[in-house]
Amino acid sequence: MADTGPDAAVWPNDGWLAHLALAPTATGSNGWSEAQTFTVPPGTTALQVQLTAPAGHVLQLAELTGADTPVVPGDWLQLADQPWLYLDGQERVRASAWQAAFLVPNAPQVPVPPGVWRLRAFTFDYDPLSQARTPTATTLEVAVDLLRKPAVTAGTIDLNLCLTGARGITAATAPDHPRVQAALHTVAQAWGAAGVSVGQVRYFDVPVTALDVTHDDGPDLELAALLRLAAGQPPGIPIFLLESVNLQTGGGLVPAAGFTAGLPGPLDVGGPRTGIALALQYDEPDLLGVVMAHEIGHFLGLFHVVEAHAQGETAVEDRLPDTAPTPQNLMYYAPDPAYLTLTPQQGAVALGGPWVAP
Numbered sequence: 001m002a003d004t005g006p007d008a009a010v011w012p013n014d015g016w017l018a019h020l021a022l023a024p025t026a027t028g029s030n031g032w033s034e035a036q037t038f039t040v041p042p043g044t045t046a047l048q049v050q051l052t053a054p055a056g057h058v059l060q061l062a063e064l065t066g067a068d069t070p071v072v073p074g075d076w077l078q079l080a081d082q083p084w085l086y087l088d089g090q091e092r093v094r095a096s097a098w099q100a101a102f103l104v105p106n107a108p109q110v111p112v113p114p115g116v117w118r119l120r121a122f123t124f125d126y127d128p129l130s131q132a133r134t135p136t137a138t139t140l141e142v143a144v145d146l147l148r149k150p151a152v153t154a155g156t157i158d159l160n161l162c163l164t165g166a167r168g169i170t171a172a173t174a175p176d177h178p179r180v181q182a183a184l185h186t187v188a189q190a191w192g193a194a195g196v197s198v199g200q201v202r203y204f205d206v207p208v209t210a211l212d213v214t215h216d217d218g219p220d221l222e223l224a225a226l227l228r229l230a231a232g233q234p235p236g237i238p239i240f241l242l243e244s245v246n247l248q249t250g251g252g253l254v255p256a257a258g259f260t261a262g263l264p265g266p267l268d269v270g271g272p273r274t275g276i277a278l279a280l281q282y283d284e285p286d287l288l289g290v291v292m293a294h295e296i297g298h299f300l301g302l303f304h305v306v307e308a309h310a311q312g313e314t315a316v317e318d319r320l321p322d323t324a325p326t327p328q329n330l331m332y333y334a335p336d337p338a339y340l341t342l343t344p345q346q347g348a349v350a351l352g353g354p355w356v357a358p
């Protein structure tokens with residue numbers, strides 16, 4: 001157990017966020033890394049683990065143990081039929097390529113005990129066409145952001161709108177553009193009710209207009225190249241407004257209203273998985289505001305209240321005790337502009353994470 005309390009050296013940045021860069025680690029040919037340990041000081045309320053690979057490897061959290069308490073149990077990968085998502089634990093984890101982040105807790109029942117924590121990573125390659133997954137050996141950067149936000153009930157997020165010129169929306173026109181401002185109003189309404197206010201909104205021009213994503217879970221050069229256009233921006237959630245966003249599925253390119261590259265978003269503006277891509281082509285009805293608010297929810301660590309499922313299939317619900325698997329919530333898998341509701345526990349997950357300044 002750690003016996004030293006938080007101090008100025010451990011908790012810079014007004015005392016609520018401390019960055020730990022762990023030593024790089026390697027994964028073997030079975031995809032597993034050696035265990036790494038780090039110390040979580042008393043008073044820590046949440047933490048975000050960030051894994052970064054040098055190339056397009058997919059990164060997953062294979063195990064996370066806090067002071068001998070399993071947070072992500074080390075046997076889940078052996079039991080899972082696929083390594084992308086672990087939805088059955090109290091703490092959910094979702095892999096992504098190049099860089100992946102994991103916010104702990106993402107449900108109120110997940111403990112964050114002080115003491116020595118241990119983590120292991122798993123890396124694999126993914127072919128979106130064959131859906132083949134192959135363990136890979138590589139070297140990873142591992143970082144942990146520790147958060148100290150006791151009983152926080154309010155905070156702010158800054159937004160970096162990255163504008164492509166699609167629909168005539170540029171950094172010059174966006175501050176007075178009715179559609180953009182209506183969308184920001186919807187975001188402020190939805191998140192404000194959960195205690196998360198929109199702080200600064202910044203506007204940037206970026207030189208792209210459309211995006212085809214090979215797979216929104218998979219290695220994708222085009223997506224990473226897009227998100228890297230935010231490099232050098234001040235801390236804020238990068239939100240790209242594109243004419244169209246297309247996801248590659250087994251059946252070909254499917255147009256989407258938007259998606260977030262990371263759930264949660266890594267704390268790395270300009271990194272390959274930090275950002276949200278939204279399509280402007282859906283304007284009747286105009287879904288820009290509700291989709292922006294919904295994707296910000298994923299970016300801040302929220303899963304759908306219920307995942308899309310066919311009739312007769314088991315519905316996979318989130319792990320929050322105060323949500324219901326119904327369309328009357330912003331984080332329903334198909335968000336409806338009529339329902340911007342977030343529950344107190346959804347608000348608490350977002351407020352506890354690194355993107356919301358207390």
Ligand SMILES: [Zn+2]
Pocket residue numbers: 294298304332333
């Ligand atoms: Zn969603």
